[in-house]
Amino acid sequence: MERPLWQPDPERAEATQIMRLARERGFDGPDAVRRLWEWSVTDRAAFWADLWDRFEVRASRRAHTVLENGDAMPGARWFLGAELNFAENLLRRDGEEPAILFHGEDGRSAELSWSALRHKVAALAAAMKAEGIGVGDRVAAFMPNIPETVIGMLAASSLGAVWSSCSPEFGVSAVLDRFGQIEPVLLLAVDGYRYNGKAIDVREKVAAIAEGLPGLRRTLVHRFLDPFADLAAIPGAVPFEDFLVNDPPPLAFTPVPFDHPLYILYSSGTTGKPKAIVHGVGGTLLQHMKEHRLHTDIRPGQKLFYFTTCGWMMWNWLVSALASEATIVLYDGSPFHPSPAVLWDMAERERLEYFGTGAKYIDAIKKAGLKPRETHDLSALRAVLSTGSPLLPESFDYVYADIKRDLHLASISGGTDIVSCFVLGNPAGPVWRGEIQMRGLGMAVEVFDEEGRPVRGRKGELVCTKPFPSMPVG
Known part of the structure; x- marks a missing residue:
C-alpha cells in the first residue's frame, strides 16, 4: 500500500491555521479541511467575510455588501463600499525586527x-x-x-x-x-x-x-x-x-475602493503583444493573506524566501507576506553562482522557515547532485514551495531524500491572470508523490473534459466555476 511522503504529526496538524479555522467552523475528523473547502465555495460571501475579520484587514470603511451578482463571471463584485489601502496592510507592524532581508550573488547583504x-x-x-x-x-x-x-x-x-x-x-x-x-x-x-x-x-x-x-x-x-x-x-x-524627502512627515495612506487597481501584470506575449492584466487592491490582499496564512501556515516573524524576479507574479506574492508580519527574504542574481549551493547557504545563514522556488530549479539541483540535507543545517526549514511548472514525481522523492525528511512540500499552481493560486498546499495534510494537495479555499476548481464535464483521474482543462476576489479588475 502506497504511503504519503510526509504527514504532519497530529499536534502540528491541529496547530495549523487552516485546521484551527476548520475546527472553529465545526468540522471534525480527518476530512475537516475538505469539508472546510466545500463550505468555502458553497457560502462564498460568508467565507471571505470571515477572512476579512480573521485577518484584521485594516480599512477606513467596511463593506456594506460582501458579494453582489455572485454567479456572474465576470461581473461579480466584492466588498462593496469598503475602502482600504494596500500599503497600510503590509506595514501594520513596526519596531526593530527585520521586515526585509536581502542577499545578492556577489555576497552583499542588507537588512531593513x-x-x-x-x-x-x-x-x-x-x-x-x-x-x-x-x-x-x-x-x-x-x-x-x-x-x-x-x-x-x-x-x-x-x-x-x-x-x-x-x-x-x-x-x-x-x-x-x-x-x-x-x-x-x-x-x-x-x-x-x-x-x-x-x-x-x-x-x-x-x-x-x-x-x-x-x-x-x-x-x-x-x-x-x-x-x-x-x-x-x-x-x-x-x-x-x-x-527622497530627508525629513518626511508621518506616512499617510490614501483609502481606495476594494477593486481599485493595485498592480498591472502582463501575459507572456507568446501570441502577440503582452496583454495588460489589472489586479485590485482588496482581492490581491485577501487572496495572498489566505494563501500565506492558511495554505502555508506562515506566522509573524517567520522568514519567507521565494526565488523570483520582479517580472514574475511570485514577486508580488512574496511581498504580500509582509501583511502576515513575516520577514521577506530577497535574492538577486543567479541561483547557481558562485556555487550551486548559494541559495542553501543563504537558507542556513538566515534560518529560513519557508523556501520557494521553481520546479525546474529543484530538478536542476537534483541533477547536479546537491544534497543540502547532508551539507547544510536546515533545522529551521518548515516548507518548500514549488511552482512555475509541474513538479516531477522524482523531484518529490529528491526533496525528501536529499533536502529534508520532516518538511511540508507544497506544489502550487495559479497564474498571472489571478496573481495567486488555484491549487496549492495543505500544511495539515499528507503529501503524496507527484500530487498537489488541495484546491484553494474559496476556489471552485474542477477539471473539465472536452465536452465541459467534470472528470476525475484523467487529463483535462483546469477551470474555476465560481467568482473569487482576485479575478482581474481590468
Whole structure:
C-alpha cells in the first residue's frame, strides 16, 4: 500500500491555521479541511467575510455588501463600499525586527527593520506626492529584486497609485511593449545589476525606455551597480537617494475602493503583444493573506524566501507576506553562482522557515547532485514551495531524500491572470508523490473534459466555476 511522503504529526496538524479555522467552523475528523473547502465555495460571501475579520484587514470603511451578482463571471463584485489601502496592510507592524532581508550573488547583504522600511517608504511617498503623483497614476519599475523595489511599490500604493514592474534582463522593446500600454508617470530603474558573476550595465536600456515613454515625468535611478555611475544620458534622471524627502512627515495612506487597481501584470506575449492584466487592491490582499496564512501556515516573524524576479507574479506574492508580519527574504542574481549551493547557504545563514522556488530549479539541483540535507543545517526549514511548472514525481522523492525528511512540500499552481493560486498546499495534510494537495479555499476548481464535464483521474482543462476576489479588475 502506497504511503504519503510526509504527514504532519497530529499536534502540528491541529496547530495549523487552516485546521484551527476548520475546527472553529465545526468540522471534525480527518476530512475537516475538505469539508472546510466545500463550505468555502458553497457560502462564498460568508467565507471571505470571515477572512476579512480573521485577518484584521485594516480599512477606513467596511463593506456594506460582501458579494453582489455572485454567479456572474465576470461581473461579480466584492466588498462593496469598503475602502482600504494596500500599503497600510503590509506595514501594520513596526519596531526593530527585520521586515526585509536581502542577499545578492556577489555576497552583499542588507537588512531593513519594520521601522526603517516605514521611514524609507514615507520618504519616497512624500517625494512622489510632491511630484503630483496620486490615485490612479501608474508607476513603473525596471528593477532587480532588491529592497528599493519593495519600497517603490509600497510608496506608490500608499498614494493609491498603480504599480507595474519588469526585471532588468528584459530588452527595451519587451519593456516598451508592456509599459507603453499603461502610460507611467514615474519610472524606477537601476544603473545595472550582477548575474552569473558578470556586471551588466543597463543605463543605455534605461535611457531608451525613458525616451519611449512620452508621459514620463521622472526617472529615478538607484545606483545599484556603481555608486558613482553617470546618469547624464538618461532623460529626466534623478538619483534615487537624492529624490527622497530627508525629513518626511508621518506616512499617510490614501483609502481606495476594494477593486481599485493595485498592480498591472502582463501575459507572456507568446501570441502577440503582452496583454495588460489589472489586479485590485482588496482581492490581491485577501487572496495572498489566505494563501500565506492558511495554505502555508506562515506566522509573524517567520522568514519567507521565494526565488523570483520582479517580472514574475511570485514577486508580488512574496511581498504580500509582509501583511502576515513575516520577514521577506530577497535574492538577486543567479541561483547557481558562485556555487550551486548559494541559495542553501543563504537558507542556513538566515534560518529560513519557508523556501520557494521553481520546479525546474529543484530538478536542476537534483541533477547536479546537491544534497543540502547532508551539507547544510536546515533545522529551521518548515516548507518548500514549488511552482512555475509541474513538479516531477522524482523531484518529490529528491526533496525528501536529499533536502529534508520532516518538511511540508507544497506544489502550487495559479497564474498571472489571478496573481495567486488555484491549487496549492495543505500544511495539515499528507503529501503524496507527484500530487498537489488541495484546491484553494474559496476556489471552485474542477477539471473539465472536452465536452465541459467534470472528470476525475484523467487529463483535462483546469477551470474555476465560481467568482473569487482576485479575478482581474481590468
